[in-house]
Structures are given as C-alpha cells and as structure tokens.
Amino acid sequence: MNSPPANFNPHLSVDCVIFGFDGDNLRVLLIKRKGRNTGGTKAGKYKLPGDLIHLKEDLEGAAKRVLAELTGLENIFLRQFSVFGNPNRTTNEEDHAWLEESSGIPISRVVTTAYYSLIRIDKSKTENENNHHASWHKVDELPNLVFDHNQIVEKGLATLRNEIRFEPICFELLPGKFTIRQIQTLYEVIFGKELDNRNFRKKLLKAKYIVPLNEKQKGVAHKPALYYSYNRNKYVETREDVLYYNF
Amino acid sequence: MNSPPANFNPHLSVDCVIFGFDGDNLRVLLIKRKGRNTGGTKAGKYKLPGDLIHLKEDLEGAAKRVLAELTGLENIFLRQFSVFGNPNRTTNEEDHAWLEESSGIPISRVVTTAYYSLIRIDKSKTENENNHHASWHKVDELPNLVFDHNQIVEKGLATLRNEIRFEPICFELLPGKFTIRQIQTLYEVIFGKELDNRNFRKKLLKAKYIVPLNEKQKGVAHKPALYYSYNRNKYVETREDVLYYNF
DNA sequence: ACAAAAGTGTTGCGATTACACCCATGG
DNA sequence: CCATGGGTGTAATCGCAACACTTTTGT
Numbered sequence: 001m002n003s004p005p006a007n008f009n010p011h012l013s014v015d016c017v018i019f020g021f022d023g024d025n026l027r028v029l030l031i032k033r034k035g036r037n038t039g040g041t042k043a044g045k046y047k048l049p050g051d052l053i054h055l056k057e058d059l060e061g062a063a064k065r066v067l068a069e070l071t072g073l074e075n076i077f078l079r080q081f082s083v084f085g086n087p088n089r090t091t092n093e094e095d096h097a098w099l100e101e102s103s104g105i106p107i108s109r110v111v112t113t114a115y116y117s118l119i120r121i122d123k124s125k126t127e128n129e130n131n132h133h134a135s136w137h138k139v140d141e142l143p144n145l146v147f148d149h150n151q152i153v154e155k156g157l158a159t160l161r162n163e164i165r166f167e168p169i170c171f172e173l174l175p176g177k178f179t180i181r182q183i184q185t186l187y188e189v190i191f192g193k194e195l196d197n198r199n200f201r202k203k204l205l206k207a208k209y210i211v212p213l214n215e216k217q218k219g220v221a222h223k224p225a226l227y228y229s230y231n232r233n234k235y236v237e238t239r240e241d242v243l244y245y246n247f
Numbered sequence: 248m249n250s251p252p253a254n255f256n257p258h259l260s261v262d263c264v265i266f267g268f269d270g271d272n273l274r275v276l277l278i279k280r281k282g283r284n285t286g287g288t289k290a291g292k293y294k295l296p297g298d299l300i301h302l303k304e305d306l307e308g309a310a311k312r313v314l315a316e317l318t319g320l321e322n323i324f325l326r327q328f329s330v331f332g333n334p335n336r337t338t339n340e341e342d343h344a345w346l347e348e349s350s351g352i353p354i355s356r357v358v359t360t361a362y363y364s365l366i367r368i369d370k371s372k373t374e375n376e377n378n379h380h381a382s383w384h385k386v387d388e389l390p391n392l393v394f395d396h397n398q399i400v401e402k403g404l405a406t407l408r409n410e411i412r413f414e415p416i417c418f419e420l421l422p423g424k425f426t427i428r429q430i431q432t433l434y435e436v437i438f439g440k441e442l443d444n445r446n447f448r449k450k451l452l453k454a455k456y457i458v459p460l461n462e463k464q465k466g467v468a469h470k471p472a473l474y475y476s477y478n479r480n481k482y483v484e485t486r487e488d489v490l491y492y493n494f
Numbered sequence: 495a496c497a498a499a500a501g502t503g504t505t506g507c508g509a510t511t512a513c514a515c516c517c518a519t520g521g
Numbered sequence: 522c523c524a525t526g527g528g529t530g531t532a533a534t535c536g537c538a539a540c541a542c543t544t545t546t547g548t
Contacts, residue, residue: 011258012332012358055355059332083330083360085259085306108302111259111358113330181500198502199538216545222499223545246537428527445529446511463518469525470518493510501544510535517528 008052010105013112014063015050015149016078017156018071020121021173023182025138026189027121028153029070032133033098033146047146048153049134050112052103063115070134071124077172078117081159082152085111089148098146116156118172161190165245168209171230177213179225180204187245207243209234255299257352260359261310262297262396263325264403265318267368268420270429272385273436274368275400276317279380280345280393294393295400296381297359299350310362317381318371324419325364328406329399332358336395345393363403365419408437412492415456418477424460426472427451434492454490456481 018029030046049070053062060078068074087109090096099107121136137143139157142150164170170186171178184200204210209231217224265276277293296317300309307325315321334356337343346354368383384390386404389397411417417433418425431447451457456478464471 009258009356011256053332056334058334059330059358080330083306083327085300085360087303087305109256111306111360113332113358179500196538196540197500198540201501202503203537217500219547220499221497221547223501225500426527443512444527445513448528449530450510464527466520467526468520470527472527496548498546499544500546502542504540506538508535508537511533513531515529517526519525519527521522521524 008054008103010052010103010107011110012053012059013050013110014053014059014066015048015112015114015152016063016066017048017114017116017153018067019116019118019139019156019160019173020124020136021186021189022121022136024185024189026186027136028139028142029119029124029134030137030142030145031070032135044133045146046137046143046149048149052110059113060115063113063117067117071119073119073124076117076119077169078115079159079163080113080115082114082155083111084114084148084152085109086148092147095146112152114152114156116160118160118169120173120175122175164190165243168207168230168235168243170243171232174230177215177227177229179217179227181225191245204243207235207240208238209240255301255350257299257350257354258357259300259306260297260357261300261306261313262295262359262361262399263310263313264295264361264363264400265314266363266365266386266403266407266420267371267383268433268436269368269383271432271436273433274383275386275389276366276371276381277384277389277392278317279382291380292393293384293390295396299357306360307362310360310364314364318366320366320371323364323366324416325362326406326410327360327362329361329402330358331361331395331399332356333395339394342393359399361399361403363407365407365416367420367422369422411437412490415454415477415482415490417490418479421477424462424474424476426464426474428472438492451490454482454487455485456487 020027020029029049031049032044033047049066051062051066053059057065060080063078063080064074067076067078089112090099090107090110096107099110139153142153144150145153164187170183173186174182180201181197183204184195184197187200188194210228211231211234213227213229215227217227267274267276276296278296279291280294296313298309298313300306304312307327310325310327311321314323314325336359337346337354337357343354346357386400389400391397392400411434417430420433421429427448428444430451431442431444434447435441457475458478458481460474460476462474464474
C-alpha cells in the first residue's frame, strides 16, 4: 500500500527531553502534534520533540538535528539516558494512526532512544520564532503526552536529578552571568526541597570554576547580588567535583 | 534476494555484558561467533552474547531470553545502560557478512541496546554445559571483539564501577554465603586499587543487610573467616546505602 | 524608615583516614 | 612452631549541619 522506507528507518527514533530554567521553575519544551487530527475533537496532544532516524544517521546526530531545528542552537548539552522499546508503546490507536500518517509508511513498533538536553531558555528561539508550536511547560504540571512520553520525561528528570549532584552541569541551564542565589534556586526546584543558603554558598564557592565578576545586579529593591560566571576550562583541567549533594 | 523479515526485526538487537567474579578476577562471558567463517583463517572472533529482537518482544525480554539460553538462569540482575547506533558500527566487511549470513536477511544498520548483568559464576551453566562456546574472560585482558563490542564492555564496566558505589549490587556477583574479604577483593578488582581492610569492614558491617552466619571457613591454613549472607529485604525496607565509595 | 533579599562565621558531631598487632588454623 | 590470612581499636582530621544577624539597595 505504501512505498518502502524512503529516507528514514521506520523502527528507530530519538526523543529529546529538553529542560530549561526560567528563574523559578524547571520547564520542559513540548511541541503540539501536527496532523489531520489536529483539527478534530482530540486536537493537539503534546509530545516530546523527536523524529525517526535518517538512514545512515547517527543517533546523537538525529537528536542534534531535532534540537537545532527546534531551538536554533548548536552545541548544546545532550546526553543519552535510556531506550524505550516496549512493543506496545505505540499501540494506542490514535497515536498509531498519527504515526503512520505523519511518516507515510506502515509502522509496527518504534524503539526510541531518549536524550535529555539542557538549554538556556533565553538563548533559544522563542516559542513563536519556530513553527513547531513549541512551548515550555512546568515539569511538575505536564499535560498528558502521547505514547509513553510522560514516562520518558520522568526518567529523564530522574537522571538529571542524579547527575547534577556530581557534575557541574547546572550552568547549562543558567545564563552566562548568574548569581549564587540563581544556582541555589535551580537546585532547590530540581531536588524539590529548600537548602541552607550559608552552607550552600560555602560549598559552592570552593569551586574554582565559579568566578566572580565585577558586576552587580541593578535596579533591585534590596542589596544587589554579585554576578558570577562559569569557567568550563577550570573544571575540565581539575575535574574537581565540589558539587556533591546528598539531599 | 532474501525473504522479508520473519520473526525478528533486522534493525534492533540487544547485547549483554555479563559479569562474573571468580574470587580473584572480574570476568566477562563471551561467546565464539558461529557461522561459515568459523573454520576459515579468521576463525572464531569473540562477541558479546546478544540477538536480534523478535517482533513483539520487549527489549528487556530479549535480553532475558539471551541470558536464560546461555546461563540457564532466570531472574538475574540485568540493567540497561546504553544504546549503540552508529551507522557504521557494523560496516566492517567481515562482521557485516556474518550478520547477514547468520540472520538470513539483508541488514543495513543495527542499533543495539546494551545491558549489563551480574551473575554468580558458580550458579551458571558451566562453559561446556551450553552449546554456545561460551567462556569467561578477565575483563582487563579481553581479546578483540566483533563490531564495537570492546567499547560496549568498556562502557558497561564504567557503569558498573559507578553504580556499585551506591547500591549493594555486589552480592549479585558473590555466592550465597561469603566472607567480608571476598567483598573487599571484589571492590578492589572493580576499582583497581587496594582498600584499607579495617576501614572497609567497619563501614561494611554497619549495614544491617549483611548478616553473620554461624559458620566459618573450613580447611584453610589460617584463621578461618566467618561467613555472611545478604538480606535483600532488610535493604529494600530501609534503603540504607552504607556503601558509598569515593575511591 | 522600611521592606526585601544578599551575604557572612562558628560550633558540635559524625564520618573518614591512617596505622600495627594478636588470633586461629593447617601443615 | 611457623606461615598465612582473619580480625580488631584509637586518635587526628575533615566535612557537614545547624543556626541569626548585618548589609545594601529601592521606594
């Protein structure tokens, strides 16, 4: 009925859990599914950004492609964390119909490799600048997603929660200059609990890769905070993992 | 030229890095590749146990199937750790020929999901009891494996090294009753360094899930060691992670 | 002057390290 | 009685947790 696979493999996909931090909340970038059904009653379920893998394409390459299309950014933090291959993950009727329709080929089961990615919201294309109907959603107030995408987010979040304790990857989520308080808030929302701020700064500022700038906040109605920046080289050289949170 | 896929998906496989501990060394279970070439000049390269995924089969199910066939064991420790999907991972000519021959179908690129598994060598079928030409190899003296299997082992080992620091999974590798020294040796070979045995026991024996038995070693030419066993329930109940090695 | 968030030090406790000798057994 | 590896305690140090007040700014 349909022609054989054209440029992509009908069994393999990547999906990206893209995290961003708006200063108060950890958010995930979702897109609204396009397709015939969009106008119907069940219009526009949300899904994770993802795509089938092109023939001859690397998995990570596919993830980067999806990311670049969506956010306009290259060289962003990207890490594989799991594979989802349950044979009935795509058997929900509506989901399956959409799959075949949007890919144009008959599809039985899709195994997806899941990546999580950390981006600076301010650097990304805004929600309206791309034509993917993308939007940022609070990670703890997500709508129902297609397939097993809720599960994928959950596992991606668990991975982030774990890895951020040992590696200074939080800076991928923060602007180029930031205050210590911003880092602390980020940790607090990721761990879901408050941290003692004296102890937090003490620990954090031992890290030589967090360097103070000669610049303070402006226009705030309280003592302005000092800005810092992250020196990746200092981390790579020394590999000192001062961040070691046992929450 | 060939008939379409019969019972399995030609793009998806699982591979298992099966670790065992013989009392002195960490070992990996390898099988010798069967096929026409076996008799030829380049006879019998080693590979990881693995297989293509059956249609409608779960990824983890496939890994369990491979494991059960090979070792005769069910319910063994199994954990997904990565996906390898580089499009030229199977392009080595010899490897690729073997792939198509043994599967009977034309194959372009195979994405494999890698699992690592911990088993008690003594409980497994012996090397001769199965007909897969399986053998245990010291993890630091592996031969050249097919495809990217050396890389897969390396990453599996790195994962094990990390996870064993936080979870009491070492018992999966030890016999039902064991001495503290055995655990220590296991950690030493995995971390590749010696540990202070007074401090090691002190830390270890705080864990309530390691319970002393009323039995000692017999027939050793020195003070016999006390045997202990692992109480999984005590761990699951309390989740006390006393194992916390910062090697 | 007031509100609001930034920034700062000390003390007690528990965990980690370093380190050396006696014990039980088989041969 | 000797060789072998099992098993034990203490003291010094380090890192972590708990905790409250002063500073700087805008209004």
